[in-house]
Every structure is written in C-alpha cells, then in structure tokens.
Amino acid sequence: MLEVDLHKQLRDFSLDLNLRVNPGEILVLMGENGAGKSTVLNNISGLLKPDTGSITLSGRQFFDSMNAINLPVEDRNIGYVLQNPAVFPHLTVRENIAYGLKTRHKAKDLVDTRVNHWMMVMNIEELARVKAGNLSGGQKQKVALARAFAIEPDLLMLDEPFTALDKESRQSVQEAVRTCVSDLQIPCLVVTHRVADALDIGERVYLLNRGVNHWEGRPSDMPAAGMQLPM
C-alpha cells in the first residue's frame, strides 16, 4: 500500500496531502490547472522533497522527515510517466523500453522478453527500430508507458498519459495499464484533467484544489458541480 502524508510550501499555496492507495488500485488525481497534481507525483517520486511528512510504499520508507529519510529517486523503483513523456529521441523504441532494465543490469534474455512483451501489448512492434524522435505524440506516449511497465515497478504514476492518444488507442492503453497494475498488484496514481478518463480507468478519484483534498470517492459519484473540470 502507498501511504502519503506530506506538506510542502509552494509559491502560491501549501500542499497538504494525506492519501492511501491499495495494491492493484488505480487512484485518479484530478483538479484544475495549477492545483498541485504533478507536484504531488514529483514529491512521491523523489524528484521534489516534501518539507515534512512521510511516504511509505508497502513498508518501505521513501521519505520520513522525522527520521531524516529520503530515498534517492533511482532506488524507489517507480514507473513514472511525466507529462512530457520524454522518450529519449536519440534511442530507438526498443532501446527506450530497455533503458530501465539495462540500468538495473538485467540479463539480456530477460530484457528481450520484457521489451518484446510490452511492445506487443502496446502494439508498437513495427516501430522497434525507429528512432523515438521520429514518433508521433501518441506513439511516444505508448513507448513511455511500455518503458515504465517494463521495469516492473513497485508503484506506477502517470501524468496525463492519454492526452495524445486517439479513442481506439486510448482504450487499449487503458486496458494495458489496468492489466499491469492488476498483475503486479501495485498501487497506481493517474493524473488527468479529463473526467472521461477518470470514469474509464479510475477506481477512486481524489479531487485536489490548491494543494488540499476537495473530494474523494468513486468516479461515478463525482460531483457535477463545485469544480470546473473539462470533459
């Protein structure tokens, strides 16, 4: 289980967050632009350091201000797709997906198996040898997701992962996310501003407003009014 209890002073407001995500559960983080959604993910990943609080994943302490614990990003084993999918443009699709496995010095057979598997799931096998810099926005998002899945992370965090996908691709990619989360039994946090995505993929929604929890519940129970969320 992911347990987050953090406080961070931002420029315009302070982020005060308390959330739990169960293994195999997809929590959708929603809110208006600038509500602090991406900042939450950056704090959990370790790219940003909270002022105070604690972050624990299945008993592993990522961060604990009381005991001065702050696990480096590279040791957290998080599959994190940032808002800019940041596929490495100078590497091929295959090399991109294999990147995290190679940094962990995994055996070549395992690297090949995982890379082939996720290329097949994402339906990007024919792009294996294409330089990622030449891909379309949707293809880049698929590669970034496959790269995050391939490391078999302990936690999956996706920041606006479906924006560049067409309707058909979106459904298959969302299915892949559900499968990965369910197979690995890991918690998953998805940031999106699209209510449709929350309804499609979310098991629980956490509405964020200026750094604090505004509402929490099932996607189908989401308040129609109160927060202006674009469809």
Place this chain on the structure above:
Amino acid sequence: MTRSSLQQKNLQRTLTVIGAAVLIISVTLYLALPVAALFFRTTPELFFSSLSDPVVQSALWLSLITSVISLGIVVLVGTPFAYVHCRNTYPGKMIVDTLIDLPLVLPPAVAGLALLVLYGRVGFIGRPLNMFGITLAFTTLAVIMAQIFVASPFYLRQAKSLFEQLDPAYEHTARTLGASPLRILTTITIPLTASGLVSGAVMTFGRALGEFGATIMFAGNLPGVTQTMPLAVYVGMEGNFNVGLTISILLVLISFAIMIAVRFFARREVPHA
C-alpha cells in the same frame, strides 16, 4: 496618388535599396578584403614550396598537437564540470560563473603574465615544483596550459548553456528508471546536446590554434618547442615573409573550415522545455 508623389515614392525605394546594398557590401569587403589580400600576395608555387619549410612544418605540427591535447583536456574535464555546475546550487556559484567567462575579456598577454607569475620559476606554484626539478614555463606544456586557459571558456559557456536549455523531463525520467548521474550524463545529456557540444569544441580548437599573447608570455617562442603557428607568423614578419604568409593562409583555411563546422552543428536543436 499624383504622378509626382508616385515618382518620389519610387525614388525613396530606390535610395533605400542602394543604401542597404552599400551597407552590406562595405561591411563584407571590410572583413573579407584583408583575408583575400593574403591569397593575392602569394602564388600556388610559392605557397606549396613554403609548406615544406622546416619552420612551417614544425609550427604546424606543434600547433595541431598542442591544440588537440588542449581540446581533449577541456572536453574531458569541462563536460562533467559544466554538468555538475548546472545541476547543483552551491555557495559562490555566481563567482565561479564570472571566473569561467573572465578569460574571454582578459587580454591574452595578461593571462600569460598571470600564468607566469603562478607557474614560473619563482611563482607560487612554480617555485616548489622547480625544487622537484619540474619546470612548466617555456615548455610545450606551458603552450597547452596557455591554450586551455584562454580557449576553455568557449566550450564551458556552450556546455553550460546547452545543459540549462535541455528539458529536465529527460533526466528526471532516466532517474526514475534507475540511472546514476554518470549514466544520465553519458547516455542522455551528452547525446541530446552533442551537436552543440561539438560546435563549442570546434570553437575552442580554433581559439587554441590562434592563441598568441598568453603563449608568448608564458611559453616563449622556441622553435620546435613553443613556437606555434601564430608565433611563427610574427617571426616571419622579421625574417622570411613567405613563411609567415603561408602559415597565415593555413590559419585562414582552418578558421574557415571551423566556421563551416560550427554552422553545420549549430543547426541542430536541443530538446528544450
């Protein structure tokens, strides 16, 4: 519109075009004519026969070898330095930033004198080194040190600016995939900024090759040891003019090749935020 006002407008337009043409031609000629004059002053026979002159050969090879070594050191040390400098905040960072740029505005002769005061036989570092039989001033090593001091800012500034421009999402993603800072630098940051880094390296090589003031102050002008091409041009003015002319033409040709290389590599963009 009346006929006369139309004529006036046409005249104004013609004068503007003529003015612009005169401006472009005069500036271009001012910069190009002295360089062209070098080529008009010699003949292909004279140029090629002077090429085999021992002074030319010695200066050419010494310049090329020292500049390549200087460039190698600048790139090997400067790249990780610029990376660490850009990715961290530390006390005195602003001062370091200023010091990096200082050699660009410092007169090269002053740079040479500064190196001599520090590393010369009676210098702060030179004296103790001399006690161990190590002499730096007036050696080939001094040529390299002078070149590094004067030319390194070209590379460091370029590397710093490229690393700052690069969208942090690439390095952040690599970190979440378990990459160490060194692996990120070698597999992500350098490849994504490579063309700009090469362009900075080419400029650095060109500046090192043309270095004169600091070299003559700190390394002297010993044929075969410290007499680089620019120094040989200077000596040629007093002795064999053809030698000076031939080396000058060589330097012009190399400079031209450098500028073409820089333009070629500078066309590629860094993936920025």
